Amino acid sequence: MGATLRAVRALVLLAGFYLLGVILLAALAGADYLLYLHAPSGVALKLYVVSVLLALPLIRGLFMLRTPKGEERPGLAVTDADEPALWRTVRELADQVGTRAPTRILLTPEVNAAVSEDARLLGLLPGPRRLYLGVPLLQGLTEAQLRGVLAHELGHYSNSDTRLAAITARGRAQVLRTIDTFEERADKTAGREQARQEKKNAKAAAKGKKTKEIDTRHSGFTYRLMARIYVAYAHLYFRATLAGSRREEYAADAAAARIAGRDATASALREIPALSAAFGFYMNSYATLGSEARLLPPRGEFFGGFGRMLTARQLELVGLRSDLPSEPSSPYDSHPPIADRVARIEALPADGRADEARGAALTLLADPERTLAELEDAVLTDDVLRFARAADWQELLDGSMAANFVSADTALHRALAMYTKEHPSLRGLLKVIDDGQLWQLARRLPVSDQAAEAKGRAFREFVRPALADGLQTMVLAELSAHSRLRWEFSWADAAMVHLPSAPDGSEADLGAAIGAAVADHPDTGPLRALLPSAPQGPAARETDAPR
Template sequence: MVLRPPRLFERTILAIALIVSFYAFVLIVSGGLFYISYLIFSWAHNGLLLAKVGLPCIAIGGTILWSAIPRFGRFLPPGLRLTQEKHPKLFEQIASVAQAVNQRPPKEVYLIPNVNAWVGERGGIMGIGSRRIMGIGMPLLQTLSVSEFRAVLAHEFGHYYGGDTKLTPWIYKTRTSIARTIQSLEEGILHIVFQVYGKLFLRITHAISRYQEYVADEVAARVESAQALASGLQKIHAASLAYNPFWQNEFLPALNAGYLPPYAEGFKCFMSNDNIHNAMMTSVEKELAATSTSPYDTHPSLRERLQALGSNLILEEEIPAITLLDEIPLVEKELFVALNEEAGKNLQVVHWASIGESVYLPMWKGMEKRYKSILEGIALADIPDIAGAPREFIRKIELVENRQLSVNSGYLYAKQIIAAAISVKLVHKGWCISAMPGEAVKLTNQDNEFEPFKAINDLFEKKITIVAWREMCQQAGIYEMVLGNQ
């Protein structure tokens, strides 16, 4: 049994007062503008005054009133709805933690494509008759152990127990109403007044949000483990840093090409890369060294949360939380069908080992074909000259594109085109593609390996010398190779 936290009542009253005060302020301002218009129309007989003051007052008052009205959108499922019948182990953990926090389990649980977990309420009127929902990120399950995941669940149930899920939607609606009002007003005294009020509202409500996080952390520490939550928070911070590059650079190209490689396994592979892992740990260390939180942050800093928990321990690897899901390949397919039914149904399931041939090679061939006229006859021995003075090569690219490129875009195009052409040529000669998540694209044969995209980038950026380039190509047996002559 978890006791109610101190200051909960005061926090609730403050949040409600802020919300009510904004709408009261809107009514007072718009009502005042309407009243000024009424007086002018009733008593003034000056057409110029009516046109310059009366009508604008009506227009501004109406704009403020319309902008401030809360919008109530239709709930759209954020991912794949999970069921207890298909995933009993996951729901057993949810029910167990809910009981420990003395809260009702959510009516709906969704699997989502984020390193995140959240809770909310949907439906009903003013919170009455609403249903509880929960979102659980599949990458989150891949990142955490079962004990860490239970601590995160307890944190989320802490938001239910603290009443946050009833207050937060209204705070968010009010926040967006303020933003709409500010955006709708032209520069002037009212614009400044609402802007000042909006900043004050953000500072106070974000301070409330940070307090809510502390309370939810305290709940998790009491019913589960401060160590498990601290470990989970650090892993979530690190994984969040890695997720967007994984999604943009590794997973999304496969999706766009109509393929579905193992999602959770790919993210795990990406994070296990030494360079990625070191960058993640460096980010955690920087966050732990941060000394302050912005008044506009919705969450306390990682350092502040760990200090409040009294732990910064990262637990040893235990049972991965992803094992709480059954039939993971099927679940991943169902997830992407739920996110986009038409595209998801047509996704072809492949392993990561096949991504190079399935996804990248067609892209490279298309690039090589498009720029064949400017690639024909270029030997690998000539490429250092192009890298040293690329302007002429970029000009040829611009002629093909029929547009001028910025300096950065020109360099990027040149590097990508040359590396793609080398890759196509090597594949034509029997080399195999390796494009595992987090790893540089490699082409290998029985005796050699070559990383064309990394090598070309290093050459253009002068990270390797002409001599090093020649030795690298000679070692791979490709120095005399000429592009375009298939």
């Protein structure tokens, strides 16, 4: 099948997507007409009712097809005046690819770059274009690599492959967005129903009546049904156009390699999955570290820290780069597996451009620090922006850890509360251990079936890790409450905790002390020695005033 023929087929399938509802309605009407002609009126009447019931969701579905204009994703819009170098690069690339430059550039906090177009007339006519550019890409890629990524994205809109390729790509985006909207609306309907039922239950409960179980399975049903029909059709559409889309991806890669250089394009593709993993890790372990304590890193550092972490963890990135995903990321993804794309680009003849533009892509920004700070304002929610700002990362770590320990609630806390009917505290736990009740307490921990069945030593060995973990959390919380812990912040490693050193200057061995406290014959002595002003023995504990 030639390229034009393939595009025509895609066009017909796209038309089918919009006509699906109309055709189904026509089929129903036709069936009713046949009934009117041939069936006895009693039977026909019942079937009319059925067909009306069937028609309702279809009509509803037709209205759902009014796709909302693609809403602009959150990001920081930058004008030509803000970032002249970036705009110049993008225009230059669009020119080389042979397509229109975007009319807006938005910086986003994702490891992704995308060009989107608000196509008009159901995806047939071109509309305004936006470039979404992830700042983490700027932080992690060289300038040449970034040019490769941008050239690829712009390449999707070039007409070099076939005149109709652009239409296919636009249609694809439109169909995808439509089914996304279906799912979203169905969820919203279900959410409304849940809220309604909860309110009803609350009223019933207030009047002392029995409440009903909340069941939202039936709401959003027509939406879901229609969505299912359209999703099934969309699958067909995607499958039919997949081979073509793959070709376009490879063509866009080839264009990128031509414009940005073979090596830069291939290495950018290798880099993106690694950056993506690293960014996820950064957001979890660094940027949002203070969410419990309602603390933010210093202004500009929320996203800015990512660059520092990348520098410190270069060696880990090497490992991430070498194993490339060989599966497509989702069934809707038009991109071939990254491993294939890299292999194809690397198979191109060497172009001797390996040393071009090796500077960091972040230098394309006029004032990176200012931009990173403005990005925070643009994409973080107002609630988050009202968090206190830590003076530096060390302070953020200290504050977050202290807050985490204040609210620490492990299985051991709950078991202890159940066993002693008191507020769980380290003091209470040590008393239980000293009274020889550790293993009775351990029976209150949630354990697996195998551990629950085990007896004697086997049971103790099964639960010992959980006991040690819980106890360690409680001990660290206690030390933290007395400001006895010192946390060591590092971009390269996990945060390290330091205990106050023993009188002879050696580092306290918390592991050994905890091991002794949860041994078969527990001894809390070593642990008590580590604790601040801990009561040293049973006699001292008796006189200890309650806090």
